[in-house]
Amino acid sequence: MQSMTGYGESHFSAEGVQIVCAARSLNSRFLDIELKFPEELAWFRAHAEDIIRARIGRGRVEVSLMSAAPLPADYTFNTDILAQYEKFLASKLGKKKVTLDAREYLHLPGFIERRVKNWRSYQTKFDFHLLRALIKMQRARIAEGRRTTRACLTHLRYLARVQRRIAVLHSQSHRKKLIAVRHRIYTDFFGTPPGDAGLTPNTGRGRGSAEHSRSVRDKVHVANLIWNERKEDILRSVHHDVSEEISRIGMHITRMLEIFKKQESAGRELEFFLQELQREANTIGAKAQDAEINSLTVIMKTEIERLREQVRNLE
Structure with a gap:
C-alpha cells in the first residue's frame, strides 16, 4: 500500500x-x-x-x-525588416538608397529573431x-506507505482493545439495568421478585394459589398495565443498549485489518470504514450512560481521527 x-x-x-x-x-x-x-x-x-x-x-x-x-535557441537575421528600415530612411532623407552600417543592425528592433529550438x-x-x-x-x-501502514495497524489494534473494553463494561452495566427493570416488572406481574438469575419468572407451576393461575386474558390485561406504568423504564433500557454499535465497530476494525493485509491500494475503502467507525462511536457516546464508557468513547474518537489522518496519506 x-x-x-x-x-x-x-x-x-x-x-x-x-x-x-x-x-x-x-x-x-x-x-x-x-x-x-x-x-x-x-x-x-x-x-x-x-x-x-x-x-x-x-x-x-x-x-x-x-x-x-x-x-539554447536558434537566432536569425530578419533581412526583410532591414530592407524596410533602409527604404523608410531613404524616403525620409530624399535619397534613392540608404545603406546602414553593419554595427547599427544590432540595435534595430526585430532585426535579430530568437526562434525556439526544436527539442x-x-x-x-x-x-x-x-x-x-x-x-x-x-x-x-512505497517506503512512506509501509511506515504509514505500520502506524495505522497500531491505531487499529488499540481501537480493538478499546472496543473490547467497552463491550465488557456495557455488558455488565446493561445487564444490571435489565435485571432492575425486570425485577420491577416481575414483582408487579407475578407479585413476587424473580429468581436469583433475574431472568426466569416463578410461574408457580404446580401451586394451587389463585395468584398463579390467572387466565390469559387477565395476564394480557396486567401486561398492558405494566407497559403503561413501566413504559419509560423499558424504552430507556432499550434505547441505551449499544450492543449492536459495539459489534459493528468490531466488524469494521476486522475488515480494515484484512484490507491492510492485502497490501493493495484501498484508501477510499478505508475512508468509508472510518466514517462508519466515527458514526458508531458518536452513537455510543450519545446513548451510553456509563461514565467509564463515555471516557473510552472519547479515546476511541481520538484514535479514529488519528487513523483518519494517516489513511488520508494512502493511495
Whole structure:
C-alpha cells in the first residue's frame, strides 16, 4: 500500500545544458497533474501527462523540467525588416538608397529573431528521465506507505482493545439495568421478585394459589398495565443498549485489518470504514450512560481521527 507523498528527480544534459526532471506527489482525493515546463518543451506536456496517468492512480502530482541556464535557441537575421528600415530612411532623407552600417543592425528592433529550438529529437531522453523520476518518487511512496501502514495497524489494534473494553463494561452495566427493570416488572406481574438469575419468572407451576393461575386474558390485561406504568423504564433500557454499535465497530476494525493485509491500494475503502467507525462511536457516546464508557468513547474518537489522518496519506 503506497503513500501519496513522495519525491524523485533525475539529472541529465542536452545541448550543453544541465536539466533536472523532478516529480513530487501530495495528498489528493483524485489524480491531479500539474506540469511546469519551459516554453521550449510545451510540446512534451501531453505525452508526459499520459506517462504519469499510466503509473499513478491518485494524488496531486507535480512534475517540472528545470534547466541550470536558459535553454539554447536558434537566432536569425530578419533581412526583410532591414530592407524596410533602409527604404523608410531613404524616403525620409530624399535619397534613392540608404545603406546602414553593419554595427547599427544590432540595435534595430526585430532585426535579430530568437526562434525556439526544436527539442523533439530529445523525446526519448525526456521519456527516460521522466520515468526515472517517477520511479524514484514511487519508491519513496512505497517506503512512506509501509511506515504509514505500520502506524495505522497500531491505531487499529488499540481501537480493538478499546472496543473490547467497552463491550465488557456495557455488558455488565446493561445487564444490571435489565435485571432492575425486570425485577420491577416481575414483582408487579407475578407479585413476587424473580429468581436469583433475574431472568426466569416463578410461574408457580404446580401451586394451587389463585395468584398463579390467572387466565390469559387477565395476564394480557396486567401486561398492558405494566407497559403503561413501566413504559419509560423499558424504552430507556432499550434505547441505551449499544450492543449492536459495539459489534459493528468490531466488524469494521476486522475488515480494515484484512484490507491492510492485502497490501493493495484501498484508501477510499478505508475512508468509508472510518466514517462508519466515527458514526458508531458518536452513537455510543450519545446513548451510553456509563461514565467509564463515555471516557473510552472519547479515546476511541481520538484514535479514529488519528487513523483518519494517516489513511488520508494512502493511495
